[in-house]
Each structure stands twice: as structure tokens, then as C-alpha cells.
Amino acid sequence: MPGSEYILEMNGITKIFPGVKALDNVHFNLKAGEIHALVGENGAGKSTFIKTLTGVHQPDGGEIILNGEKVVMTDPITAQERGIAAIYQHAASYPDLSVAENIFIGHEFKIGPFIDWPKMNREAKKLLDSIDANLSPTASVGSLTVGQQQLVEIAKALSMNAKILIMDEPTASLSQREAEDLYTIARRLRDQGVGIILISHRFEDIFGLADRVTVFRDAQYIGTWKLEEVDQPFLVHHMVGREITQLFPKKETVVGEELLKLEHLTRTGFYRDINMTVRSGEIVGLTGLVGAGRTEVMESVFGVTKPDSGRIIFRGEEVKDQTPTQMMARGLGMLPENRQKEGLLLAWSINHNISLSVLNKCQDGIFINRGKEYELSNKMKELLAIKAPNTDTHTGALSGGNQQKVVVAKQLAAEPQVIILDEPTKGVDVGSKAAIYEIMSDLASQGLGILMISSELPEVINMSDRIYVMSEGKVTKEFTDTKSLTQDDILHAAMPQSK
Amino acid sequence: MSQKTEKRQSLFSRIMNPKYIMVYATVIIFLIIYAYGAIRYGKIGFTTLRTFVNFFTDNAYYGISAVGMTMVLITGGIDLSVASVASLTGMLIAYGYERMGISPVITMLFSILVGIGLGALMGSAIHYLNVPPFITTLTGNFLARGICSLISRESISINHPLIDALAGFKITLYHMVDGEWVKIKPITKIDLTVIIFIVMIILGTIVLQHTRFGRNVYAIGGSESSAKLMGLPVGKTKVAVYAINGFCSALAGIAYVLVVKSGWNMALQGGELEVISSAVIGGTLLTGGVGYMIGTMFGVLLKSVIPAIINFNGTLSSWWGKIATGALLLLFIVIQRAVVSYTGKKKAN
Known part of the structure; x- marks a missing residue:
């Protein structure tokens, strides 16, 4: 094609939702055989932008030029037929x-109206082999790990001859380790001439993979x-629009009494002989590969x-045979990994969310006392500086x-003690990350004991006073x-020894 | 920019909260249909208080059942057994007195226990055995209908002074004319069933809006897995909700007996769908998490006002009532989807 080195050019894309401009005259282009990172904070418009490319949303302005030809992505099928495939964070599989x-x-x-099973399984195996994925074509996807599911998604993209991934x-x-494997596959696809658009909050991904980077x-x-x-x-400066002086605001704290102690804790098949302590004022990191048994212990x-x-x-x-409710009453708090899905009722107000698990504190007899409820949630909103007009x-x-x-x-x-x-910062943009670290530091300095499960080694190293590393259900190392x-020290301890 | 953020939203913005849109839609459509009737048939008595009270009287037993159903739907469940349980209640009272000579007081209390027990049983199967609510309560529906037919396959009329007294209990409404209390013309009376209906709506509202139990009900419907992780008593709450619904079914059965004064194994067939659709028309989401008793009450009233219009017209086939109700249900489901996707879009940004 004359004129253009780009397989994809998106110029002046604008998308307006009722009352909100989700994209305002943005540009993006992609060459064949390059990995182009697209970064920005949550809500910067990355997802909406991708959706205009994949035909989920129609832009209100701007043009999409694919291989030198102006195209209109009317729906996801059209985008797929034109060689655009997407792999999402939570693999969208069946x-x-x-x-x-x-x-x-x-x-x-x-074959006629019937599915040619042998051929399908054969071709699937070929595709999987081409990306070094050692998976059976007949295994059900639900039984795979998230990492493996993503390999299936990549194979799916390849099966459609995707030119843009x-x-x-x-x-x-x-x-x-799974991420490393994915990097290898991504590089190989790039070398085969596929253009890859990479969206990520992790700088490791961006600096490890991308050739160019665009900021929204x-x-x-x-x-x-x-x-x-x-x-x-x-990059941080351009993403956030201001300087973040300190990403890891670790405060010095006074380490006090022992709050939580595990002695030889064992659950067959999940973890064995776990010894751990968490003291007041301490941030303890617990890391290891996904599947090492960290979450199971907790x-x-x-x-x-x-x-x-x-x-x-x-x-x-x-403590023995306690329910989560009883443990909470004793002063243990837990933030689940999938917080937005499991930690919040998104349709509810801030007020109702905050008070839900402590409604017993806001009661007169059997009735809820709305005044006490608002008092509690307003106090919390102020304490954590939650940005919202009010708690409703x-x-x-x-x-x-x-x-x-x-x-x-x-x-x-x-009012927990521990x-x-x-994974407190998984999928969180850099501005919010700093805010979360600050909250953690503050809580520790108020005398709470904090146990942070994390795979993000920079945060584990910079935020923790002590670190436990788990591998294959055992604590393999404690760093005081x-x-x-x-990072290498930790990775070394996290690698399975049996191989 | 206001210097000081408000502690709460203003009363106006709280009233305009999008989660109430469905309830407002129900009330507005009720008012529109009522206004239509008032204009067309005002001269022949559509606007009298008696006609209005009859909107409550006509479907009071469905309304009582819809109170429990609303709670079940808010948890994200469904209960297809309500009409059969109500029918069983009628049969227990009729057979108990007419064939075995047991006082209706005892059979009424007994059938309420049966309702609660069946509800708790189904709730336990749903929660602890993880059987989908649809299947569990369909089974409960067949079971109750089966027991009903086992007891008797013919209609048994009840002639007992207590039933007659309860059925005959009516409050006549008076108003002040020239400083004197006189009966409203045409004579307007409120039945016991209507009183039960309204009391149940009020009780339901208090439980849902002002107790921890109510908050848990909404939380489970919003996201059951979240509720579990937050340490809420999910199992107990769900079992309790189905038990309460069983209680409402039995109470609806008693109300129905007061209307027809008989027990019949085929009574109220398909009634569960009337009850579910009343709640849905009243703004309760079938996917759970959203619903209000006051909406359900207007849902029930809407189902009375349409046949009333057809009645007043006098020339239309009563089947038009079904068609209108169907159209209405469709309209409401479309509005619900629109509201849900609109608020979803607002969130996405």
C-alpha cells in the first residue's frame, strides 16, 4: 500500500455517552509487527477506545483506517472478519x-451440517502447539487456570488469522512465571507480523514488551x-497529570505485640506446616506464585x-471452628482479591455498603437507626478521604x-486488629495504588497488623517489614x-523445587 | 462548587433516585389508566370510593401472597408453589371441618404452620442442596397440589359460623355531611381481606427498609457471593425468606377461603403467575436486588383496574383484560431493561 506504514490508524475518535465525553478526539496507530502499549488511569477511556475498534461502540466522530482503507466497524463480527481479535483480562470463554x-x-x-470433531481437535492441537501450550483440546476450559485460559484465547485469536491482537x-x-510465558508468546506473534495493542497497568509489561507507548x-x-x-x-507524570512524589510511602512504625500466630497449620492438598506471625504495627508480605497456597491459608x-x-x-x-462472621467479631478483617465483584454491592450507596457488615452497631432494638448509620459512614468517608459528593x-x-x-x-x-x-492493587491504576499504600501505612502506624498477599514484587519489597514466600503449599523462606x-531473591524462593 | 459537602443528599435528589423509577412508573401508569376510566366512565360510578376500594378487594389474596413473593424475588429467587399452598390451605380448612369436624381455628393455624414448614423446606433445599429455586418450588407446587387432590377431588363448601363471621366482617365507611356522620354513598365497605393485605404491605415495608434482615435480603439479591464474603447470614436469611413466603401463601389461602367459602383442589390454578407478575409490574427485578412493597401494591391495583375498565365498558370481552395485562407486563420489562442499561452506562463512565 502506498503512503502508509501503519496497518491501523485511528484519527480523531470521539465517543459521547449521555452526559459524558468518554473519548475526545484521540489518535492511535499501529504498525505490523509491533507491540504498542496503551496506558492511562482507570477511566481514561482505554476500554471505550478499544470497544470502538472492536465494533462494540460506534464512534461519534473520527475515522478508522485499516490497511489504508477507511472502514466502519458496525459490530464485533465485522471487526473479527477484518482480523481484529481481543483477549480480555478475565478470559471471555465458555x-x-x-x-x-x-x-x-x-x-x-x-461436514455438511455436522461438526467435524476430529478435524477440530486436530487443528486446535496444532494451534496450541504453535504457542507451546501443552493443553488437551478436549479438556473443559473451566478446569484450566486463568493463565491457561488466556492461552486458549490467544489460540482462538490465531484461529481467526488475527492481524491485530x-x-x-x-x-x-x-x-x-505465567506472565513470562505470555511475554514470550507475544514477542513471537509480533515477530510473525501481528500488530499487538497492549493495555496494562503494570510497568513491567510495558517496559518488557512494548515498542511504543501511547498515553490517554x-x-x-x-x-x-x-x-x-x-x-x-x-509515563506516570503524563498518566496522572501530576507528580507522584512517593509511590511507596512507608512509614516507620513501632512493632508491638503478636496479634496473629499460625503454628504448623496444615490442610492436606492445599498447604502444610505453615508457621507465621503478624504483630501490631507491622506490614507482613506473603508472596509466591499463583497457586502456591497463599489465599488458601488465609x-x-x-x-x-x-x-x-x-x-x-x-x-x-x-481459635477453632470459627465462621467468618465470628472472626470478624474477634477483630480480623479480610479484603478479598476480587474486591469490586465481591467486596462491594455496586448498586448500593457508600452509606449502605459501609454499614452492611456492622449494622448491629446501628440498631435500636430490631430497627436500623438511620442517624447512627450516616454518622458511621460519614466518619469513614472523612477518614479515608473518599471522593464523592456525599455518602448517598x-x-x-x-x-x-x-x-x-x-x-x-x-x-x-x-474496627479490626488485623x-x-x-492482592490489594491488582488492576488498579498508579494514582490509586499510591493511595492504597498510604492507607496501609497509616493503618500500620495506628497499630494494626497487616498481612498483604501479593504477586507484585515491587510492592512486596517496598511495603513489607517482613516477607514470607510460599511455594507448593509451604513457606519456603522468611525475609526479615x-x-x-x-526480586530475584524472592523469585528464587518462590520457584517450585521439585522440578 | 459548594464549600461544604452535604452529609446526605437533599430530599429532592433522594426522592429522584433512579432505583425508585420503576415504582414511579407503576404509580403513573395506574393513575393514567384510572384517569382514563374516570373520564370515560365517571358518570356511571367509576370515580366512586367504592370502585376504588374494590380494586383492593378484587385481588386482596393475590396481594397478600405478593408481599412474600416480593421478598423472594429480591433475593434473586422465585416461588412457583404459592397458589398450590394457598389452595391446600383452603382444602385443609374445608375438609377439616366438613368431613372431620375440626374447628377452622385449628385448621387455619395448622395450615399456616404447613405453609411456613413447606417454605422453610424449599428454602433449605435451595440454599443447602443448591437446587435452583425454579425446580425446587415447581416440585413444591406439584407436591402441594397433589396433597390437595389426595384429600379430595371435589369442591367442598364451608358452612361454619366463624368463617361466615370473618367473611362478613366489613368496615363501613362514613363521611361528614353538615356536621353529621353518614354512610358514604354508594355504600363502601372494607373487607377483612383488604385489611390483611394493607397490614402485610406495611409490615413488609418495615421489615425490608428498617431492619438488618431486610438489608440482608437486598444484599443477597445484589450479589450472593459478596454477601457471603461479608459474613452475612446468607443461608438463614434465604430459608427465612421462603418460610415467610410460605406464611404469606397460607394467609392468602385463608383470605381466598373468606371470599369463596369453599375448598377445591383446583382452586387458584396459575395464580402463582398472577402473583409474580404483580410484583414485576410493581418494579421488582426478576434478577434480584431491587423491589419495593409499595410498588407491589400498585402492581396488584393495576391488575384490578384493567378488568374494572372492561367491566364498565360492558361490551368488551373480558379476555381483553389478559391482553392488556400482558402488554403491560411487556412494557414494564422493557422499561426495566432500559433503566438497568441506562444506569449501567452511567457507571461505565
């Missing part, structure tokens, strides 16, 4: 169908740079599952960072000095 069925859904091989937060649910902020186009021209502070502590043997000592007392605001209307704050507020309302945070620790 869990009860097989791997092969998922890969070829919508374009199955057929959109990866939306592909590594958010992956462990370090508040629905506006900020700029496009070659990766050699930028560094992390530069679920037992919280009373969701029962350990087979060992002891849990909470605030000097041994729907949590669904808040930014991701403020939703996180509401979830934290819910926990604090129960808080377990499961985090000052001079490197």
Missing part, C-alpha cells in the same frame, strides 16, 4: 465447553513515544475453610481507587530484612 470448542466457536469445521490487562491475574488521560490523547524515549516517572484463618491440623492463635487466644452516592459511580477505599472503609468500620489484604532485597 467454561463448560472444551478447549477446541472455545477456539473455534463461531467458525467450527463442519488486543491484549487487555493480560497479566493481571497471572503469576510471574481523562478521555484525551496525551502523546505517543518510542519506548527508548521514556522512563517510568515520565481462607482457613478467616474461617472459610477448616485446617486439618495445627493451631491458629489470634490475639493470644486459640452509588459506589458504582465512583472511580476504581475510591471503590477500593469504600471496601477498606467497610473493613475498618468493624487486616488481610489479598527487606531493605536490600531484590
Whole structure:
């Protein structure tokens, strides 16, 4: 094609939703065989932008030029036919169908009206092999890990001869090693001439993979740079629009009494012989690969599952056969990993969300005392500086960072002594990350014990006073000095030894 | 920019909260249809208080059942057994007295226990055995209808002074004319069933809006997995909701007995759908999490006002009532989808 080195050009894209300009005259272009990162805070318009490309939304202005030809993406099918495929953070697959069925859904091989199963399974295997995915085409997708499901999604994209591949937060649910595997595959696809649009909050992804980077902020186009021209502070500055002086605001605290102690805790098949302590004023990091048993241990502590043997000592007392409600009453708080889905009722107001688990504190007899309820939620809103006009605001209307704050507020309302945070910054943009770290620091300095489960090694190293590393259900290492620790030290301890 | 953020939203913006849109839509459509009737048939008595009270009287037993149904729907469940349980209640009272000589007082209390027990049983199966509510309550529907037919396959009329007294209990309404209390013309009377209906709506509102239990009901419908993680008593709440619904079914059965004074194994067939559609027309989301008793009450009234118009017209086939109700139900489901997707879009930005 004469004139253009780009396989995709999107110029002046504008999208207006009732009352909101979601995209305001933004630009983006993509060459064949490059990985182009698209970054910005939550709500910057990245997802809407991708949806105009995949035909989910029709832009109200601007043009999409594909291979030098102006196109209109009327619906997702058109986009697919033109070689655009997207892989989402939460793989959009059919869990009860097989791997092969998922890969070829919508374009199955057929003999007359009937599906050609042998051919489909054969072709699926070929595609999977081409990306080094050792999966059976007949396995049901629901039985796979998130990482494996994403490989299936990639195979699906390849089966449609995708020339443009959109990866939306592909590594958010992956462990370090799975992410490395994904990087390798992405690079290989790039070398085969596929243009990849990478959306990610993780700088490791961006600096490890991308050739160029485009920044959006508040629905506006900020700029496009070659990766050699930028560094992390530069990107953060353009994404947030202000300087973030300290990403990890760790405060010095006085470490006090032991609050939580696990002795030889074992649950067969999940974890074994776990010894751990959390003291007041301390942030303890718990890391390891996904599937190492970190969450499972904490679920037992919280009373969701029962350990087979060992002891849990909470605030000097041994606890046994407790329900989550009872543990909360004793002063243990837990922020689940999938907070927005499980930690909040998005259709509810801030007020109702905060008070829900502590309504017993806002009661007169059997009736709810609305005054006390508002008093509590307003206090929390102020304490955590939740940005909203008032506590009647729907949590669904808040930014991701403020939703996180509401979830934290819910926990604090129960006045816990120990808080377990499961992946507190997963999928959170950089501005909100700093806010969450600050809250953690503040809580620790107020004498709470904090246990942070995380796969993000920079935050584990920079925020923790002590670090436990788990691998294959066991604690393989405890680091008491985090000052001079490197990511490699932790990774070394996290790798399975049996292989 | 206001310097000081308000502690709460203003009264106006609280009233205009989008979650009430469905209730307002129901009330407005009721008023429109009522106004139409008033203009067309005002001269022949459509606007009298008696006609209005009859909107309550006509479907009071469905209304009583709809109170429980609203709670079930808010948790994201459904109950297809309500009409059969109500029918069973009628049969227990009729057979108990006419064939076995047991006082209706005892059979009424007994059938309420049966209703609560069946409800708790179904709720337990739904929660602890993880059987979908549709299947569980369909089974409950067949079971109750089956027991009903086992007891008797013919209609048994009840002749007992207590039933007659309760059925005959009516409050006549008076108004002041020239300083004297006189009966409203045409004579307007409120039945016991209407009183039960209204009391149940009020009780339901208090439970849903002003107690922890009510908040838990909404939370479960909003997201059951979240509710569990927040440490809410999901199991107990769900079982209690189905038990309450069983109680309402039995109470509706008693109200129905007061109207027809008989027990019949085929009574109220398809009634569960009347009850569900009343709640849905009243703004309760079938997907759970949203619903208000006052909406349900207007849903029931809407189902009375349409046949009333057809009645007053005098020439239309009564089947037009079904068609109008169907159209209305469709309209409401479309409005619900529009409201849900509109608020969803607002969130996305």
C-alpha cells in the first residue's frame, strides 16, 4: 500500500455517552509487527477506545483506517472478519465447553451440517502447539487456570488469522512465571507480523514488551513515544497529570505485640506446616506464585475453610471452628482479591455498603437507626478521604481507587486488629495504588497488623517489614530484612523445587 | 462548587433516585389508566370510593401472597408453589371441618404452620442442596397440589359460623355531611381481606427498609457471593425468606377461603403467575436486588383496574383484560431493561 506504514490508524475518535465525553478526539496507530502499549488511569477511556475498534461502540466522530482503507466497524463480527481479535483480562470463554470448542466457536469445521470433531481437535492441537501450550483440546476450559485460559484465547485469536491482537490487562491475574510465558508468546506473534495493542497497568509489561507507548488521560490523547524515549516517572507524570512524589510511602512504625500466630497449620492438598506471625504495627508480605497456597491459608484463618491440623492463635487466644462472621467479631478483617465483584454491592450507596457488615452497631432494638448509620459512614468517608459528593452516592459511580477505599472503609468500620489484604492493587491504576499504600501505612502506624498477599514484587519489597514466600503449599523462606532485597531473591524462593 | 459537602443528599435528589423509577412508573401508569376510566366512565360510578376500594378487594389474596413473593424475588429467587399452598390451605380448612369436624381455628393455624414448614423446606433445599429455586418450588407446587387432590377431588363448601363471621366482617365507611356522620354513598365497605393485605404491605415495608434482615435480603439479591464474603447470614436469611413466603401463601389461602367459602383442589390454578407478575409490574427485578412493597401494591391495583375498565365498558370481552395485562407486563420489562442499561452506562463512565 502506498503512503502508509501503519496497518491501523485511528484519527480523531470521539465517543459521547449521555452526559459524558468518554473519548475526545484521540489518535492511535499501529504498525505490523509491533507491540504498542496503551496506558492511562482507570477511566481514561482505554476500554471505550478499544470497544470502538472492536465494533462494540460506534464512534461519534473520527475515522478508522485499516490497511489504508477507511472502514466502519458496525459490530464485533465485522471487526473479527477484518482480523481484529481481543483477549480480555478475565478470559471471555465458555467454561463448560472444551478447549477446541472455545477456539473455534463461531467458525467450527463442519461436514455438511455436522461438526467435524476430529478435524477440530486436530487443528486446535496444532494451534496450541504453535504457542507451546501443552493443553488437551478436549479438556473443559473451566478446569484450566486463568493463565491457561488466556492461552486458549490467544489460540482462538490465531484461529481467526488475527492481524491485530488486543491484549487487555493480560497479566493481571497471572503469576510471574505465567506472565513470562505470555511475554514470550507475544514477542513471537509480533515477530510473525501481528500488530499487538497492549493495555496494562503494570510497568513491567510495558517496559518488557512494548515498542511504543501511547498515553490517554481523562478521555484525551496525551502523546505517543518510542519506548527508548521514556522512563517510568515520565509515563506516570503524563498518566496522572501530576507528580507522584512517593509511590511507596512507608512509614516507620513501632512493632508491638503478636496479634496473629499460625503454628504448623496444615490442610492436606492445599498447604502444610505453615508457621507465621503478624504483630501490631507491622506490614507482613506473603508472596509466591499463583497457586502456591497463599489465599488458601488465609481462607482457613478467616474461617472459610477448616485446617486439618495445627493451631491458629489470634490475639493470644486459640481459635477453632470459627465462621467468618465470628472472626470478624474477634477483630480480623479480610479484603478479598476480587474486591469490586465481591467486596462491594455496586448498586448500593457508600452509606449502605459501609454499614452492611456492622449494622448491629446501628440498631435500636430490631430497627436500623438511620442517624447512627450516616454518622458511621460519614466518619469513614472523612477518614479515608473518599471522593464523592456525599455518602448517598452509588459506589458504582465512583472511580476504581475510591471503590477500593469504600471496601477498606467497610473493613475498618468493624474496627479490626488485623487486616488481610489479598492482592490489594491488582488492576488498579498508579494514582490509586499510591493511595492504597498510604492507607496501609497509616493503618500500620495506628497499630494494626497487616498481612498483604501479593504477586507484585515491587510492592512486596517496598511495603513489607517482613516477607514470607510460599511455594507448593509451604513457606519456603522468611525475609526479615527487606531493605536490600531484590526480586530475584524472592523469585528464587518462590520457584517450585521439585522440578 | 459548594464549600461544604452535604452529609446526605437533599430530599429532592433522594426522592429522584433512579432505583425508585420503576415504582414511579407503576404509580403513573395506574393513575393514567384510572384517569382514563374516570373520564370515560365517571358518570356511571367509576370515580366512586367504592370502585376504588374494590380494586383492593378484587385481588386482596393475590396481594397478600405478593408481599412474600416480593421478598423472594429480591433475593434473586422465585416461588412457583404459592397458589398450590394457598389452595391446600383452603382444602385443609374445608375438609377439616366438613368431613372431620375440626374447628377452622385449628385448621387455619395448622395450615399456616404447613405453609411456613413447606417454605422453610424449599428454602433449605435451595440454599443447602443448591437446587435452583425454579425446580425446587415447581416440585413444591406439584407436591402441594397433589396433597390437595389426595384429600379430595371435589369442591367442598364451608358452612361454619366463624368463617361466615370473618367473611362478613366489613368496615363501613362514613363521611361528614353538615356536621353529621353518614354512610358514604354508594355504600363502601372494607373487607377483612383488604385489611390483611394493607397490614402485610406495611409490615413488609418495615421489615425490608428498617431492619438488618431486610438489608440482608437486598444484599443477597445484589450479589450472593459478596454477601457471603461479608459474613452475612446468607443461608438463614434465604430459608427465612421462603418460610415467610410460605406464611404469606397460607394467609392468602385463608383470605381466598373468606371470599369463596369453599375448598377445591383446583382452586387458584396459575395464580402463582398472577402473583409474580404483580410484583414485576410493581418494579421488582426478576434478577434480584431491587423491589419495593409499595410498588407491589400498585402492581396488584393495576391488575384490578384493567378488568374494572372492561367491566364498565360492558361490551368488551373480558379476555381483553389478559391482553392488556400482558402488554403491560411487556412494557414494564422493557422499561426495566432500559433503566438497568441506562444506569449501567452511567457507571461505565
